[in-house]
Amino acid sequence: MDLNFTTEEEAFRSEVRAFLADKLPVRLSEKVRGGKILEKADMQEWHAILNARGWLANHWPEQYGGPGWTAVEKFIFEHECALAFAPRIVPFGVNMLGPVLIKYGNETQKSYWLPRILDGADWWCQGYSEPGAGSDLAAVKTSAVRGIDAQGDHYIVNGQKTWTTLGQHANMIFCLVRTNREAKKQEGISFLLIDMTSPGVEVRPIITLDGEHEVNEVFFSDVRVPAENLVGEENKGWTCAKFLLTYERTNIAGVGFSVAALEQLKGIAATQTKNGKPLADDPAFAARLARVEIDLENMKTTNLRVIAAVAGGGVPGAESSMLKIRGTEIRQEISSLARRAMGVYGRPFIAEALKDGYTGETFGPGYASAAASRYFNNRKLSIFGGSNEIQKNIISKMILGL
């Protein structure tokens, strides 16, 4: 296993940097750098720029519009995008549903839905969790009952999803629904694509600790869904669900985000003072900073090891859980240190300061206004995509056989 980048990979890195310098709008990178909230139009704009270059669906095979990158090239791309403060790729269509359709969808589904993910015709959200079905995801109760009438083969869906990220922007939701109540719980689940503009779908906001409207509840009351929107076989949706979660977890680890956030943190620590000296020279703070930097270096190496294994034909399994746990702990620690480093400036939480056009007090360096909000927002990282406790259960089962 060679963890050094080859000459070709370094040339690829230069190509990505040149692209970002040329095409990433400064307006967008400044928003990301300052921790501002991205509007739907911002995310769509960045998706369109990447799609025009053929780089949006970088995990997809070339035949469906992927760029044909190696795992290492994907890693470099994500890293460079984070360092340039590019908006993140919204994962639900491109990184989650896309791979599921490619693996489990039929040809009609692939040829209809995949291009619409690429050109932004559809905005997808993820309908997995329900009240009472989070960690125990296989306990989903939202029901889909099949029937045939004059308008054709269909399902009638009733139930509730929760924590649906960016569902307020979505016109489509992929859902785990219960199609058999008699079978063992994992064997009665199906993977269904639902049009959110259908009669009977209602989206209600949930406001999180950081004052933001990022997540929602979605209610289904007698929603009619064409049977052709079933992905894979009926009652075999658990297989799709697990496959998708592996992608989701590796994505959440976000090594690139941590590298960029650590650079910002070091900048703050160099300018903020404590007892007349730069904070970076304070032994207690410097020790925490060094600890998280070492952890991040280790994490990068682990990530590259996983990538090397995948490039050699392996499939990420328990490794994606390991990456999720360590990656999110590191991201949370950096956001915690950033808030501390701001001292009194990191304390005030001004929701409006995260919106475009805010001209009020920013409490010191521009980043300060976002420090408290980022801290609050990043608490989610150890919960979603399967909580870190659940990841530990997975590791103990898969690696230790417990």
Ligand SMILES: Cc1cc2nc3c(=O)[nH]c(=O)nc-3n(C[C@H](O)[C@H](O)[C@H](O)COP(=O)(O)OP(=O)(O)OC[C@H]3O[C@@H](n4cnc5c(N)ncnc54)[C@H](O)[C@@H]3O)c2cc1C
């Ligand atoms: C900001 C945010 C965005 C989200 N976005 C989405 C989304 O877009 N779509 C979607 O479908 N879901 C989404 N989720 C839901 C997320 O996946 C769940 O919150 C998560 O799986 C935990 O489930 P729960 O909230 O029901 O908590 P619970 O399952 O009730 O867990 C509560 C606590 O108990 C612990 N626990 C539970 N069972 C065990 C066990 N067996 N062993 C050890 N500890 C255990 C958990 O670790 C946790 O600390 C999001 C969540 C958040 C916070």
